[in-house]
Amino acid sequence: MNLTELTIHELSGRLAKKEISAAELARDVVARTEAVEPRLHAFLEWKGEELLAAARDMDERRTRGEALGPLAGIPVGIKDVLNVKGHTCRCGSKILEGYVAPYDATVIAKLRAAGAIPFGRLNMDEFAMGSSTENSAFGVTRNPWDLERIPGGSSGGSAAAVAAGEVPATLGSDTGGSIRQPASLCGVVGLKPTYGRVSRFGLVAFASSLDQIGPFTKDVTDAAMMLGAISGRDPNDSTSVPEPVPDYTKALTGDVKGMKLGLPKEYFIPGMDKEVEAAVRAAVDKLASLGAEIVEISLPHSDYGLAVYYIIATAEASANLARFDGVRYGSRAKDAKDPIDMYGRTRGAGFGPEVTRRIILGTYVLSSGYYDAYYLRAQKVRTLIRRDFMEAFTKCDAIVTPTTPSAAFRIGEKSEDPLTMYLSDIFTVNVNLAGICGVSLPCGFTKQPRLPVGLQVLGKPFGEETILKVAHAYEQATEWHEEKPSIEILSHS
Numbered sequence: 001m002n003l004t005e006l007t008i009h010e011l012s013g014r015l016a017k018k019e020i021s022a023a024e025l026a027r028d029v030v031a032r033t034e035a036v037e038p039r040l041h042a043f044l045e046w047k048g049e050e051l052l053a054a055a056r057d058m059d060e061r062r063t064r065g066e067a068l069g070p071l072a073g074i075p076v077g078i079k080d081v082l083n084v085k086g087h088t089c090r091c092g093s094k095i096l097e098g099y100v101a102p103y104d105a106t107v108i109a110k111l112r113a114a115g116a117i118p119f120g121r122l123n124m125d126e127f128a129m130g131s132s133t134e135n136s137a138f139g140v141t142r143n144p145w146d147l148e149r150i151p152g153g154s155s156g157g158s159a160a161a162v163a164a165g166e167v168p169a170t171l172g173s174d175t176g177g178s179i180r181q182p183a184s185l186c187g188v189v190g191l192k193p194t195y196g197r198v199s200r201f202g203l204v205a206f207a208s209s210l211d212q213i214g215p216f217t218k219d220v221t222d223a224a225m226m227l228g229a230i231s232g233r234d235p236n237d238s239t240s241v242p243e244p245v246p247d248y249t250k251a252l253t254g255d256v257k258g259m260k261l262g263l264p265k266e267y268f269i270p271g272m273d274k275e276v277e278a279a280v281r282a283a284v285d286k287l288a289s290l291g292a293e294i295v296e297i298s299l300p301h302s303d304y305g306l307a308v309y310y311i312i313a314t315a316e317a318s319a320n321l322a323r324f325d326g327v328r329y330g331s332r333a334k335d336a337k338d339p340i341d342m343y344g345r346t347r348g349a350g351f352g353p354e355v356t357r358r359i360i361l362g363t364y365v366l367s368s369g370y371y372d373a374y375y376l377r378a379q380k381v382r383t384l385i386r387r388d389f390m391e392a393f394t395k396c397d398a399i400v401t402p403t404t405p406s407a408a409f410r411i412g413e414k415s416e417d418p419l420t421m422y423l424s425d426i427f428t429v430n431v432n433l434a435g436i437c438g439v440s441l442p443c444g445f446t447k448q449p450r451l452p453v454g455l456q457v458l459g460k461p462f463g464e465e466t467i468l469k470v471a472h473a474y475e476q477a478t479e480w481h482e483e484k485p486s487i488e489i490l491s492h493s
């Protein structure tokens with residue numbers, strides 16, 4: 001068996017008992033990655049030798065009896081949007097060609113402190129804008145369950161790498177669903193923490209009032225371990241909150257008896273895939289059979305979420321992406337007449353069509369004649385969306401919904417039509433607008449073809465323990481998370 005089939009909690013137990021070494025694990029990670037990458041393309045690049053050296057170093061430290069962190073020797077794949085010192089960081093974009101990160105993001109420093117080893121650069125939609133990873137400047141990542149389909153996005157590489165067993169866990173970022181949606185489409189666990197739970201220092205910003213970093217894992221226990229490792233106040237990110245970081249694994253009691261779970265009536269929409277709806281409804285029944293009380297709730301402003309998100313996210317992106325000007329980072333156009341010409345040529349050649357579209361949209365909604373009509377109004381509706389959730393949480397402990405309206409679609413199916421692509425985020429964007437937390441976990445499969453379906457569990461601000469508890473109880477009562485895509489089909493021969 002390849003060691004990458006195991007979860008973090010299984011691996012760390014065996015590593016601690018010295019039944020396996022970090023070097024053996026690293027060798028299996030490299031072997032699996034080499035085997036599946038020609039077909040999967042989850043990674044933009046990876047350095048096997050660097051991983052092996054770090055793993056051997058961890059083994060030596062263990063032999064010397066040093067106190068090691070809870071993730072000691074665990075390789076963690078990193079989305080191309082996070083700075084890892086000495087590694088490239090291109091955000092799936094040509095404009096950052098040549099940029100090498102001069103420092104570690106806080107989440108990377110925290111992972112290292114817990115003993116984990118950052119591994120490789122995972123593919124993504126350019127600057128995290130997209131829902132399919134087709135917007136990467138470096139080619140699409142394929143869904144491990146069906147290579148003709150997309151893995152979701154924008155963290156498609158992060159989801160696919162865990163699903164294909166290349167690495168036990170990865171990090172991604174979620175601005176409007178980019179962790180939960182690909183986790184759902186690839187059949188893994190993906191968690192978006194509460195706004196402020198995890199420092200974004202060293203995350204290349206897309207929309208600063210929405211972005212959060214979070215883990216992809218094989219199961220809920222691993223998600224709890226990863227979240228514990230990366231959370232906490234950071235003086236380098238003023239939006240990170242000084243809430244204590246609990247041991248999230250302690251919340252995983254398996255007991256949901258008497259908990260109230262809200263089912264929002266606005267989240268079962270006409271037009272959503274019947275098989276997805278059936279799987280999610282069956283999951284709700286399962287939770288009820290475990291003793292949870294299901295209550296109907298209403299989130300009346302849900303319908304406005306996508307419109308509000310695509311105003312606020314593009315507005316913030318247009319400001320954040322102004323820094324890519326050919327002077328400070330990455331590539332610079334040659335043969336420019338003067339600086340203005342240079343900015344235009346660099347940005348014109350460096351950004352892909354979706355990023356360009358968003359910058360134009362964002363600049364438009366912020367422009368003086370339209371600011372009140374679009375941006376200001378969107379901010380007001382955002383407050384109403386948040387209020388809906390806060391009101392709902394007076395009636396329930398957590399909310400359960402589908403993560404996405406359909407299973408993974410075919411490569412190319414929606415790439416010519418940005419508006420239908422945006423609809424993939426209909427159940428996830430409101431969570432970012434409200435700043436609350438959410439996790440997606442496997443809850444079944446469609447029949448023909450067999451594709452994973454995700455259940456989304458949402459919690460109040462800093463309610464991660466509650467959503468992990470619900471997700472874990474469901475996971476332990478079902479077997480969906482044990483099913484894996486065929487490695488034979490994935491492996492290049």
Ligand code: GLN
Binds near residue numbers: 128153177313425
């Ligand atoms: N798919 C959404 C978008 O295209 C969300 C992206 C994200 O969460 N980074 O903006």
